[in-house]
Amino acid sequence: MTEPIRTCAAHGPYSSADGRCPVCDARSGVLLSGDRRRQLSKFISGALRHFPEDVGLELDERGWTDYEALTDAVEWKYDWAEPRHVPAVIAIDPKGRFERTGAGGIDDGTGNGLVRASYGHSVDVELESEALYASDSRVGSAATHETEPTDAPVPDELYHGTAPANLASIREDGLRPMSRQQVHLSGSREAARRVGQRHANDPVVLVVDATAMLADDQCITKRGRETYTTDAVAPEYIDVPVTES
Structure with missing residues (x-):
């Protein structure tokens, strides 16, 4: 509400x-x-x-x-x-x-x-x-x-909420911008879950290794209060569940 x-x-x-x-x-x-x-x-x-x-x-x-x-x-x-x-x-x-x-x-x-x-x-x-x-x-x-x-402190981990049906493609290709210009990540699990609920009643919250991305010269920008953007997130930076629900 x-x-x-x-x-x-x-x-x-x-x-x-x-x-x-x-x-x-x-x-x-x-x-x-x-x-x-x-x-x-x-x-x-x-x-x-x-x-x-x-x-x-x-x-x-x-x-x-x-x-x-x-x-x-x-x-x-x-x-x-x-x-x-x-x-x-x-x-x-x-x-x-x-x-x-x-x-x-x-x-x-x-x-x-x-x-x-x-x-x-x-x-x-x-x-x-x-x-x-x-x-x-x-x-x-x-x-x-x-x-x-851009170089303001970024949390060690960021999060992305998605529908369980998307896990297979994410495991293969990582996170891509799709219809938007950049991938959107959240600063907390709660925020990511709220985003994921737009796509599924019981979304999966993925953990993104932001520290590793920054170490590999990937740019992450804070936009808004709990939103971070990046061009893409490769599979190796994402903790994707092995089984889909």
């Missing part, structure tokens, strides 16, 4: 199970219901990752597009959507899927502001080797935005 977004007068948008601001413990009214938050998040993700032209957006070579154009596309798609909904969804996205410059982010010097998806593109973009993410997922306006360089 997706939690609704609320807005604290002092600390901005937030989402919490008990409805109270994580900073000051005040209880605020609902800005966006859980269902509508999920709708907007899926639409924004799709527009920035997969079908920008279908909604009138133009991405530059690094995936950035005009922020106001995105809000216009959202309001065109949903007659209930308001301009204030978009920055709230972006600011407190639990996976750090979005990056924004200008108001609410790093000033790009134009005064307009830009927005992009942090990872997961099927359209052709060239993300630079730094991922921008909100360091505090609890409260949007209180979060500071930082850059996480």
